[in-house]
Amino acid sequence: MIKDSWFTVQNIDDETYAISEYGHWEKVHSFLLIGERKAVLIDTGLGIDSIRRVTDKLTSLPIEVITTHVHVDHIGGHREFDKIYVHEGDKDWLINGIQGLSIEQIRNDIKRDITIPTPLTFNPNTYQPFQGVPSGLLKDQDTVDLGNRKLIIYHTPGHSPGHLSIYDTTNGYLFTGDLLYDKTPIYAFYPSTSPVDLIDSLERIANIKNVNLIFGSHNTLGLNPAILEEVKHAVQFLKEKQLVTFGTGIHKFKGFSIQF
Template structure:
């Protein structure tokens, strides 16, 4: 496992099935999520930059917070705190709400709340490049919608909101699946989720973490539901 360059100031680190990202501005670097198996992401950042590094979590599922214990501060949507356990008591949560902008120094990232996969799922849109760092909701792999806190209706409404940003989004960079995917996947995911809600797709069954879940193949991705 090693860093892979996306462009001169953007990198991904792929653990095999899950990835996290490093974005560099003129003043700061930002780690978007911190892996699952990786527990030294902050240290790994030093391979690429001497800039001070901050951490933003798209959400707090276990495969996104592996190196969170390295940080004294972490940025996330406060709605995600129901899904997050502080790795140490002194860690400070920096709230990031829908519409907030994280400025790394001549590189502004717009926060877009996408609840549904989890309550506080939040994407970041790089205003300069048009890259949307989406977390888990927008991808061509398996989208987990089973268990507590998942809400398919909220997910559909969240993706519909993205329509006002579609001209600004040049590529979608998710933590799973193909990198990048085109915005054209969004309406297909919406339609697929609606078909699941309407009972129009016959699911198969699979075991995930000792739980039997229903797998709905919608063509561009699969939704794993209760």
């Protein structure tokens, strides 16, 4: 096990790691998937500390970054890697910044409710979220071959226009970004979100076959795939009650909740 002053590294299996930032209120997870020829890092965290310091200890293979979506807590370490991929729907945000989100708000959010010491290099008053041109674009049903494991890309908009989920066909792992996680509400109440798209995306991932474990980007690691049956129930309920619209509040279900 790797001990680190900021990141918590947890083995999912011998070739898959969660790299978590539990000292921050977001409790965000990034995921390193190691193959025979290359590795994929799903998101790069908050950027408070160097995630590359951790990934270099875990693999010597070239690393490509797949961005689940362009929010600050998922792209913080992007500048440390050469190959960055994103969906077309979030490309503009990656290049020009998230529309409607001020740097003052970003800095206020990045510095609040931190429970462990941050590195001396971190200054919230000068923090700048990553902006840059991606190496390439991913689209729905693209496959990423790591040599001994294959990933399938699902375009799952709602939380952001270009949100992606990633299915590891070799292990049955489904990485859901901010589309599905437990404990805190799944957010679709910002002007940049779409409640209708979010529900359609949840319905879609609920029908993926042979899922063994679900890894959202926040809170509990490794949700039981039985939660996908509750997702189907939630989708049906919200549609029937005509609740899939801004302003209807928090809707609680078994194992997760959604806020519109």
